[in-house]
Amino acid sequence: MSTPHVLLGLLASGGTRHGYELKRAHDERLPRARPLAFGQVYATLGRLQRDGLVATAGQEREAGPDRTTYTLTDAGRATLDRWLTEVEPPMPYVASTLFAKVTVALLVADVDRARAWLIAQRRAHTQRLRELTAAKAAPSATLDDVVALDFAIAHLDADLRWLHTTLDRVADWHREVHT
Structure with missing residues (x-):
């Protein structure tokens, strides 16, 4: 699974979100996939931000610490669109x-x-x-x-x-x- 692309898709479908919301959305939308770890979500968001695919949209505070919210950039949307149009090739090897x-x-x-x-x-x-x-x-x-x-x-x-x-x-x- 391509976690960066899934997070881009979740941002595209749900607008501005913070890491906890993205993790929850992932686990709800992909209920039989391995749940994402919070560390994986935030590390992936950091790389996506570094690459200009997401941007911080602000800070939220909901009965706890500040949460950075993220939004999809135009480059992120283009990357997501390219990924979605690529045909996923069948696995070339039996890996089971x-x-x-x-x-x-x-x-x-x-x-x-x-x-x-x-x-x-x-x-x-x-x-x-x-x-x-x-x-x-x-x-x-x-x-x-x-x-x-x-x-x-x-x-x-x-x-x-x-x-x-x-x-x-x-x-x-x-x-x-x-x-």
Whole structure:
């Protein structure tokens, strides 16, 4: 994820904001993403300000310390617009802990053990899929939640299809690797 671009987008959509508001907006709008740390927000804002993409708009005090508010500059808007028009290329490599773990399991375990690991992994994925599907159907689910859950569900579904296909190939894989 590009934290600087997300912060630029949040400023573009919400006007002048301070770091706490940006962190809260990030965590609300990207509910299934890793929450931003306050230090990351302020360090990123500092770099964006240094690069002329945001500017300070003033100070606010709400029952606490002064909070610097930030606003998007014209250069920041242009940077955000360029980023949004760039097509995100599909990942060129398989970079997944699940893929690595299954590959190693197939290399080091006998057929029955490898199959048992795959079945356990499939069970965990199925359980998580059920949890996410229930969360999506919950009356409290916001549109932000639904969009994030759709993304997560689609990825879990793809993992489950891959685990199923790999289970069908365990014996062939084992035979090929160990001969």
